[in-house]
Amino acid sequence: MKKSVPRAGWVKPFPPRVSAAFSYRMHTLLATNHAYRWLATRLERAPRAYRAFTAVERASKERLYGCRMCGQCALPTTGYACPMTCPKQLRNGPCGGVFPDGRCEVQPEMRCVWVIAHERATRAGHGSDLNLLQRPVDHREHNRSSWVNYWLGRDDALATPQQPRPRLPIAKEEASR
Numbered sequence: 113m114k115k116s117v118p119r120a121g122w123v124k125p126f127p128p129r130v131s132a133a134f135s136y137r138m139h140t141l142l143a144t145n146h147a148y149r150w151l152a153t154r155l156e157r158a159p160r161a162y163r164a165f166t167a168v169e170r171a172s173k174e175r176l177y178g179c180r181m182c183g184q185c186a187l188p189t190t191g192y193a194c195p196m197t198c199p200k201q202l203r204n205g206p207c208g209g210v211f212p213d214g215r216c217e218v219q220p221e222m223r224c225v226w227v228i229a230h231e232r233a234t235r236a237g238h239g240s241d242l243n244l245l246q247r248p249v250d251h252r253e254h255n256r257s258s259w260v261n262y263w264l265g266r267d268d269a270l271a272t273p274q275q276p277r278p279r280l281p282i283a284k285e286e287a288s289r
């Protein structure tokens with residue numbers, strides 16, 4: 113059988129370096145409040161401070177989650193596995209090419225980041241978050257601070273409200289057999 117080789121130049125799925133449970137706990141510390149809103153507003157008015165703050169965000173999230181600084185963080189809804197590390201940058205689940213054993217189609221040496229997301233979210237009791245429909249990324253936010261955006265309420269519409277799953281039609285048995 114031909115050995116699969118990772119493709120150079122493509123984004124690679126990134127297995128997070130910290131547990132989902134730890135990440136959800138950290139998120140509660142960063143939840144929007146008056147002080148964070150005040151800080152975010154001040155940072156946006158001071159470009160040098162904003163750049164320094166964004167550099168800290170990049171350094172920490174890149175190391176822990178493989179963050180690619182899309183500026184619109186989906187981590188809290190994906191079990192803290194970054195969907196932007198999917199080589200196809202899919203924000204709403206895996207493509208049809210994921211292998212049955214969970215490997216990525218583009219980087220077969222790696223596990224699909226959406227398989228990782230599913231495992232992490234489910235284990236932490238947040239599996240239903242994966243039913244949310246993520247809106248397309250606004251690339252104008254690339255390299256901007258997702259924390260600042262979050263504190264200023266710009267992430268509020270990142271995902272559509274959770275809809276109840278439609279009931280699938282049930283095949284009726286034929287009356288006459």
Ligand code: SF4
Pocket residue numbers: 173177178179180181182183184185186187194195196197258
């Ligand atoms: S800001 Fe975007 S690229 Fe960075 S971790 Fe969040 S979703 Fe991934």
